[in-house]
Amino acid sequence: MQPDAAIRAEPAPATRALTCPSCGGGVELRAAGYTVHVACQYCGSILDVTDPQVKLVTAYHQAAAALEIPLGTRGVLRGVEWEVIGYLQRSENGAYGWDEYLLFNPYHGYRWLVYARGGWSLGEQLTVMPDWVAHDQLAVAGEIFTHFYADGVARVDYVLGEFFWRVAVGETVQTADWARPGAMLSREENAQEISWTRNEWLPSKEMQQAFGVQRDPLPWPPLPHQPSPWGDWLKTGVKIGLVAFAFLLLFAFQFGGTRWDAAGTFPIAADGREQSVTLGPITLRSRYQSVHLRAEVPRLENGWLDLDYSLVDRKTQQVYEAYGAAERYSGTDSDGAWTEGDRRTAVSIPSVPAGSYDLVVDYKGNRWSNAPSYLDSGAGWMDAANAPQVTVEVRQGAVYASNLWLALILIAAPLLFGLFRHLSFESARKGESDFAPSGSDGDDDE
Numbered sequence: 001m002q003p004d005a006a007i008r009a010e011p012a013p014a015t016r017a018l019t020c021p022s023c024g025g026g027v028e029l030r031a032a033g034y035t036v037h038v039a040c041q042y043c044g045s046i047l048d049v050t051d052p053q054v055k056l057v058t059a060y061h062q063a064a065a066a067l068e069i070p071l072g073t074r075g076v077l078r079g080v081e082w083e084v085i086g087y088l089q090r091s092e093n094g095a096y097g098w099d100e101y102l103l104f105n106p107y108h109g110y111r112w113l114v115y116a117r118g119g120w121s122l123g124e125q126l127t128v129m130p131d132w133v134a135h136d137q138l139a140v141a142g143e144i145f146t147h148f149y150a151d152g153v154a155r156v157d158y159v160l161g162e163f164f165w166r167v168a169v170g171e172t173v174q175t176a177d178w179a180r181p182g183a184m185l186s187r188e189e190n191a192q193e194i195s196w197t198r199n200e201w202l203p204s205k206e207m208q209q210a211f212g213v214q215r216d217p218l219p220w221p222p223l224p225h226q227p228s229p230w231g232d233w234l235k236t237g238v239k240i241g242l243v244a245f246a247f248l249l250l251f252a253f254q255f256g257g258t259r260w261d262a263a264g265t266f267p268i269a270a271d272g273r274e275q276s277v278t279l280g281p282i283t284l285r286s287r288y289q290s291v292h293l294r295a296e297v298p299r300l301e302n303g304w305l306d307l308d309y310s311l312v313d314r315k316t317q318q319v320y321e322a323y324g325a326a327e328r329y330s331g332t333d334s335d336g337a338w339t340e341g342d343r344r345t346a347v348s349i350p351s352v353p354a355g356s357y358d359l360v361v362d363y364k365g366n367r368w369s370n371a372p373s374y375l376d377s378g379a380g381w382m383d384a385a386n387a388p389q390v391t392v393e394v395r396q397g398a399v400y401a402s403n404l405w406l407a408l409i410l411i412a413a414p415l416l417f418g419l420f421r422h423l424s425f426e427s428a429r430k431g432e433s434d435f436a437p438s439g440s441d442g443d444d445d446e
Contacts (some may be wrong), residue, residue, distance in 0.1 A: 040163035053216060069101055071161045075210035080108050086161030090154050102163060114199060116218040117224055120207045121199040126344045127351055130196060138178050138185060145178035145185040148224045150434040184225035201225050222429040230422035237418055248407055260393040268365040268388040280358040284396055288353055292395040294346040299388050300328045301381040302368045310360040311349055322347040
């Protein structure tokens with residue numbers, strides 16, 4: 001970038017009309033009193049307007065470039081109305097070209113509008129020197145920039161419009177760039193001075209609204225200061241995910257903090273007949289809740305117990321049913337003692353409305369009559385001497401831990417996908433740097 005004028009508070013300068021000594025075309029100065037050189041829009045000749053006679057510096061009988069933003073166009077960026085008064089076409093000695101438009105506002109001075117490989121930036125010259133943070137980092141106003149491009153040479157290939165310094169085609173400066181997502185810090189140096197410019201990334205939508213330029217797809221590989229399109233999405237997603245996680249914790253605390261309450265203990269007939277018992281009342285106070293039932297058979301061995309539950313609304317006689325079974329087997333074989341099954345069983349009845357309920361339990365004990373001879377069944381769990389019995393407990397409103405884990409996975413999955421895309425973008429962006437680690441490839445697709 002070239003040096004920027006200091007912000008002035010004086011009234012807006014008047015426009016001034018000139019005649020080009022080379023082609024006779026009319027040239028209008030939009031920043032009269034500030035402009036030093038102006039390029040004729042008809043023939044491209046460079047005029048020195050500081051001389052009362054308007055000297056012809058260099059004659060170029062060349063048609064004006066077809067500009068993306070014509071000179072004289074006005075647009076609003078960041079709340080300030082700017083007018084395009086100059087245009088430069090620059091390159092690194094003929095390669096990797098880019099466009100620079102000089103913007104002017106009488107109360108805010110000059111800015112640069114830079115177009116490079118499909119991306120737009122708004123440049124402002126710094127009035128302070130950056131601070132060195134590390135060997136490859138600079139800091140400006142709390143922003144940290146990392147060295148991105150090593151020393152290069154920027155050359156002016158074409159010029160049109162008016163400027164506040166003596167511009168010339170072929171003019172070169174030494175350059176270096178530092179970058180961070182959203183902004184780039186550029187240094188330009190010649191024999192007379194060193195200037196620093198902060199270039200802020202401009203979304204294509206903002207440029208379209210300000211100057212009516214066509215919206216281009218995002219450049220690939222990314223530009224040095226191009227922000228990741230997944231960055232803002234990821235930040236928003238994390239905020240939503242934290243809110244959802246907090247809601248899950250609140251939900252679990254609200255509906256998962258109940259305890260098991262004893263509903264009743266009753267005997268199991270040794271002769272294996274079906275039995276029935278009614279427990280209750282069980283009062284459910286929430287509009288809808290899940291009801292969890294747990295049964296334990298302490299002396300169960302080499303047999304099983306069938307349990308049919310019926311939760312009956314005392315008022316409407318609506319029935320909610322569930323089935324459970326506890327079974328337990330043990331014995332010895334050539335490998336030693338073994339066991340399988342569980343003396344405890346648990347079932348759940350979801351979405352039970354509020355009300356007063358009776359719990360009807362139909363149950364039946366069973367022996368494993370076909371047990372192999374090597375099973376050490378002892379006297380048998382249903383013998384009268386063992387006094388077999390079952391204890392039933394009830395809990396309402398509990399939340400399944402598996403459901404909580406599933407919800408967390410559903411929350412985390414899109415965030416992990418967004419994180420992967422963001423990291424892939426950043427890897428491609430940093431891979432374009434002159435200081436990228438060896439082996440990185442900024443041209444890889446995501």
